[in-house]
Amino acid sequence: xxxxxxxHLDYEGREAWHSDYLTVGMFASxxxxxxxxxxxxxxxxxxxxxxxxxxxxxxxARTMLVAGFLxx
Numbered sequence: 536x537x538x539x540x541x542x543h544l545d546y547e548g549r550e551a552w553h554s555d556y557l558t559v560g561m562f563a564s565x566x567x568x569x570x571x572x573x574x575x576x577x578x579x580x581x582x583x584x585x586x587x588x589x590x591x592x593x594x595x596a597r598t599m600l601v602a603g604f605l606x607x
Contacts, residue, residue, distance in 0.1 A: 538584040541577070558603075562603075
């Protein structure tokens with residue numbers, strides 16, 4: 536998330552079901568919104584971080600990146 540400085544968490548009304556998956560899904564949604572608005576400056580760094588997580592992360596991290604970020 537450090538690779539995407541515009542990211543902010545917004546759990547208002549959703550505190551009861553906060554999870555890492557929800558956080559990654561919100562992150563993916565904000566990345567898509569940024570792309571739609573032509574704000575792509577952070578994307579090389581963002582996708583480098585995702586690639587590194589897929590290469591070097593443990594099974595749980597890879598699953599979270601695929602299911603929570605790439606599929607969302």
